[in-house]
Amino acid sequence: MNQHNTVLDFKGLGLSDKIMDFLNRSNLKIPTPIQHRSIPAGLEGKDLVGIAQTGTGKTLAFGLPLIQRLATTVKGRGLVLIPTREPAYQVNEVLLVGTIRNSGFSNSSGKGT
Numbered sequence: 001m002n003q004h005n006t007v008l009d010f011k012g013l014g015l016s017d018k019i020m021d022f023l024n025r026s027n028l029k030i031p032t033p034i035q036h037r038s039i040p041a042g043l044e045g046k047d048l049v050g051i052a053q054t055g056t057g058k059t060l061a062f063g064l065p066l067i068q069r070l071a072t073t074v075k076g077r078g079l080v081l082i083p084t085r086e087p088a089y090q091v092n093e094v095l096l097v098g099t100i101r102n103s104g105f106s107n108s109s110g111k112g113t
Helices: 017-025 033-043 058-071 085-103
Strands: none
Touching (some): 058 085
């Protein structure tokens, strides 16, 4: 993908209807640069390493593809490495509480709550 292409919204990134509905309800309309580059790669199953400033959308950049891919597998797993406890709590809050529960996906394992 040419990284100079401009994406005006999330529609062209390959996200599912459930995730698109979540983004619309959350009033998230335009992907940040890291989301624009990371979401398509994550949906393809590629490993991601993202470096960007705080508040640029890194959690959703790797989290949305992870959730979408896990929702389509029976026994899927995902690994997210977080360097310290506080950011780990923040990622849990965004992904589990914010995204999964509010997008119609379920946390069938019961873990992480």
